[in-house]
Amino acid sequence: MKPPYSTILTVLTWIAVFSSDGAAQPTWPSSIDELEDVMFLGSGYRSRGFHSFVTPCSASPDGPGRQTAAEWLRAGFHDMATTDIYYANKGIVHGGIDASLAFELNDGEDIGAGFNSTLLVYANFFNSRLPVADLIALGVYASVRACSGPVIPMRGGRIDATAAGPLGVPQPQNGIGQFTNQFARMGFNVTDMIAMTACGHTLGGVHAEDFTNIVAPGTAPNDFQLFDDTLEFDNNIATRYINGPDTDALSIGISTASGRNSDFQVFSADNNATLQAMTVPAVFNSMCISILQRMIETVPPTVTLSAVIEPYEVKPAGLQLTLLSGGTQLTFSGDIRVRTTVRSAAQISSVQLLYTDRNGASVSTPIDTVVAGTASGFDDSFSFYSFSVDLPVTTSISSFTVLITGTDGTTETYDNNGGGFPISDSVIVQTPQSCVNNGDLTVVAAVRSSVTTPVNMTVTEKVPRKAGSPTPSPVPSLVSTTLDMVQGDTIGPYNIYSASYSIASVAGTKYGVASGSFSDTFKDASDLGTTCGSLNVSEPSSTSSSIVSTSSTSVSSSPIVSTSSTPVSSSPIVPISSTPTIGAYSFQGCYTEADSTRALTGASFFNYTGMTLEQCATECVGFSYWGVEYGGECYCGNSLNTGSVLATNQGDCSFVCPGNSYEYCGAGNRLEMYLLSSLASSPSSISSTGTTQTLHIVPSAGLYNYYGCYTEGDGDRALGAAFYPSDTNTIEDCVAACSPYLYAGAEYGRECWCGNSFGAGSAPAPDSDCSMVCTGNQYEYCGAGNRLSVYIMNGTFAGGSAGSIPASSSQISSIPSSPGSSSTATSATAAATQTGATIKPSIGKYAYYGCQTEATNIRALNEASYYNYTSMTLEMCASDCGGYAYWGVEYGGECYCGNSLNAGSTNATESDCSFLCPGDDLEYCGAGNRLSTYYLTE
Structure with a gap:
């Protein structure tokens, strides 16, 4: 039955009132740059990989019965739903999309594993320039688009909450009166309520495990009953409700007996008028665009959102100046990203940089580029053009514009809204001279002698929130530390500064250098090598100034072709190949993922811009296995889960590592797999007594007994009296080193910590959390990241199992x-x-x-x-x-x-x-x- 014309007219009028405004190109650099990259670079060169979690629409790393896209969409609503607009001008919590959901998972209103897994994914992308609240909103955009739905306009600039919001997420058992009041409190009327529910319930369904009085266990495939009959974003939720057959578990079935048929109550609140209108696909999409945009733009009045985000036509990426030995030249390198959605890459003949020197004077010689790779998102495609050129320090560079020449001879100039793309040579991070070794981050910077303000290094780390802390959350907190840098040599017009700082992990750690208004920041610690290079005061005997490609996504060993007339460096091309050994690990081959789970589930790390095999090996130290997948994903574990086998075609692992173009880093559903060499050569090692050893928790060593697996403290070490790191660490060695202390704890495979008491916030954890293998004995567990295998001198308790709280022997009771x-x-x-x-x-x-x-x-x-x-x-x-x-x-x-x-x-x-x-x-x-x-x- 078609909806009455008057109803459609009313709905279309409602849509027009809340339509989005226009969007304009931002000026680079912009506060939304990080969000823009994650939003549009779904796959390919410099891709961020956000889209991969919801592509295809049915995707879920957690196996059958889950749909990540539906979980992301639902997370957006639950985060927004605690909004109270009546408090907007009273200085009280307002709510909205503010990531308070991260602190609300135990409040009884957010049932299901999907919220936690969603936030864990977002935690990988979260940083000082990209709040979780923006990621929650972006998840709504991505989930709808991945499932063939319309484009939801997206803005940035949200601010993360630091604690849970008030209760108030609508529950299935609420009556229509309570639903109406709850949506009114959020700022939505009855029509809005119906539209938001329909647009939210076009994806996903109900899990019998979580709602047995809505879906009876054993009555739906994988105990997961879809709201309608498809996984995609379509209007079947409306057409099946109006015309049948209605299979929505929140509308019919056992939910009616328990008063949990909430969709029926909501949809019928206006005698089905809105749902009838939404049976027209165009009306459904238009209403969903409007209501979902309003949902993700529900923010506190103190938050100012950006303009609607559109992709840059031209955007710099990875720009870096580097002072060379002798101090007479700077290397200027990076990529220029060009949007090729309308104008294809095949229509581009060359991309050049026209630049001004450090005093603002134009330089006649352009900087040429070479093709580096391509990337794409849901609706856009991009080509990247790399460059690396040496410039005199005396003239240097201050800004540039981008000149694109077409194959037909036409030219276009992009000048960053009239101001050029700015570059400062006052403070420069010297990446070749910086490094991370055994957790020690060393940063070297070159600072112009004319800069007289103090020089500081800033390090921002992701610190896990403890389960027992006042604000537990699956999303880590960002902890920033600022250190004074020490001045060293003077090289040409630059003073060289350095500083070091101990970090827990390179994963997610950002660093930078600043002096007054000048800075070079937001650098990835994971991009650094383990050895700091030298920077000589004297100039090398000869220098060159050739254009070279910095990377390539192609597996072929063919030379990269320059798009300009400037010759490419004639250095020989090193063929890409599988690396036989990485440290203590041996290459096992190209492996598939497991059945309904990851092949390796011990730990995971992500770096879609700088991943190398060496980085993954470092992150997985202590584990028996590690593997790199999809170019930038690193997984660790002590065993392969069922179903993970050698791929039929070993060439399937064809993705080039983004941080080393001479290494392979797996592919989609394929892992470049490595195993501890000692295990690879002798799978069942025999001890001196003739007994086959297996990986185990050491029950006792010397005068110490196992006490349990413990977390680190809140901002303090659990055991901080002494520290003995070692690449041959064992439990026996650790307790011997800690013999003057009551407690000994092994952490992260190679670390040994001692103390007479626990730091504040340290709490028991399941034994399974302490899953890393000791670097000195592959048959012993030595804690994990933020987890210590703890031993007590002359102790009598050998606990630590999940749910128990190890204590001194006098505290144990039955x-x-x-x-x-x-x-x-x-x-x-x-x-x-x-x-x-x-x-x-x-x-x-x-x-x-x-x-x-x-x-x-x-x-x-x-x-x-x-x-x-x-x-x-x-x-x-x-x-x-x-x-x-x-x-x-x-x-x-x-x-x-x-x-x-x-x-x-x-x-x-x-x-x-x-x-x-x-x-x-x-x-x-x-x-x-x-x-x-x-x-x-x-």
Whole structure:
């Protein structure tokens, strides 16, 4: 049935009111440059790889029953949904797209694994120039576009929250009155509410695991029921609701009996008028463009968003000046990115830089370029043109314009909105003389002698937020450190400065140098080598000034052809090949991913601009295996998961490493795989006693016993009294080195830390977190990144399993076994100062029974119930259920009582009950379909 003309007219009028404004080319450099790169460079040369997580539309690294695109779209709504526009002018939390979702995952309103996995992906792209809030908005754009939906206009400039927002995400069990009020609080009327729900529910569906009273387990493929019949972004959600067959689990089915048929309630709020209009594809797309743009542009009034982002027609990338030995010349290098969406690369004859010297005078000789590679996004394509040329220090450079000459002889000049593309030679990071070795970052800079202000180095690291911290989050915090640099030699008109700083990992670490208003910043530590080069005061005997290509995405060994008349350097081309050994690791071949999971799941690191095999080997030190995939993705592990096998065609691993054009770095679904050489040559090593050794937690060594796996502290080392790093580290060596101290801890494979007490914030972690192999013994575990395998002198506790809290022997107590369980659980009571949530063994007359699932088509406990989503505690539920044999807290704020557990309720993994109690964040209050359950002992 077609919607009435009046309804369509009303909807189209609504769309026109909220249409986006025009977009203009930004002036480079711009605050949105990092966001623009991630948004448009989906694959290819200098690509950022953001699109790969949602391409194709069905993609999910977590296997069947998941759809990353749907999870990204849903994350955008949940982050926005705590908005309260009525507080906008009162100086109180406003909400909106502000990444507060990262702190709200245990509040009972954000059920499902998709939120955590989404934020973990965003955490890889997050940096000082790209907030998580912008990534959440960008995820909405990418998820819709990857699934053949329309382009959602995107702006940048959001600001990340530092704590959770208020509760208020709409839940399926809410009535239409509450839905209407909640959307009004967000700033949306009834039509908006219907449109946003339909546009959000065109992707994804409902997981039976999380919502058993909406989708019964075992009734849908992979226990995942789609809202409509397709994975794509289309209007089937509307047409099937209006015309049938409607399969939306939030509209029909068992959700109606439990009052959770929220889509039916929302869609029928205006007698289906809006849904009828949305059965027209053009109307559906137009309404979704408008409402989703408004959704991601819901921000606090203090935030000013940029103009709608369009790709630059011409944009510099990776520009760098470098002072050469002798101080008479500077090398100027980098790439020029040219948009080829309308004008194809085949129509371009040459790309040249016309530049002015450091005093602003034009230089007659242009800088020529060579083709370096191509990249593309959802709707645009780009070609990169590389250059590297030596310039006299005396004249140098201050700005340039880009001249593009077509194959038909026509020319176009791009002048950066009239001002030219600026370059400063006052402060220069000397990349060849900078390096990272064993965690020590050394930075060298050349500073013009005319600059007299102090010279500083800034290092920004991603520091994981601890689970027990006041603001736990899967997204790390950015910690910046500023250091004074020390002046050394004077070379030509430059003074040379240097500084060193110890970093935990090169992954995600940025550094830079500044002096007054001059700076050279936002450099990737992962791009540096392990050896610092020299910079001589004396000039070399001869110098050259030729144009050379800096990289190539081609696997072919054919020479790169210059697009200008200037000859390319005639140095021989080194063929790309597989590297037999990298450090202690041997090449195993080109491997596939595993079945429904990653081949290697121990750790992962990403660098889509500078990845090399050597970098991945460094990041995965301590693991048995590592492999590089898709050019810039590094994965580590101690075993290959089922299904990962040698690829039939070893040439499948054809992507060139972005940081070394002579190495291969895997491909899509293909890993360039390496294994510890000792394991490769002897898979089952025999000990001196004739026993086959296996990788294990060392139970005791010398006078020390295993104490557990621990996190680092909050801004402080867990064990900071002494430090003994070693590339031959073992547990035996570490406890021997720490013999004067009570505790010894092995971390990151090669590090040994000692102390007599733990630093603030250090908390127990699952043993499985301490998964790195000791650099000196491949059969022993030595912690991991931000995880220590801890040992105590003369200790008696050998704990550390998930859910337990290792303590001194005097603190260990027994917890009664759950009824029906044959095992007796042991744990430790909380220390005097509890630093994180724990499973409480008893609450008054009740003892802990376990983490339980709901029953089959009925509540596990159904004789009484109480709700408090803002201040629920275990003690509150115990009081409300006084006299019942059992009680349990679910979903953070729901308390259920009963004298028996109904059929179908079974024991679940303890870690499933992961929601923190809203009234006490040191207690666990179940989760979705999971109850933290207690039983009466008297």
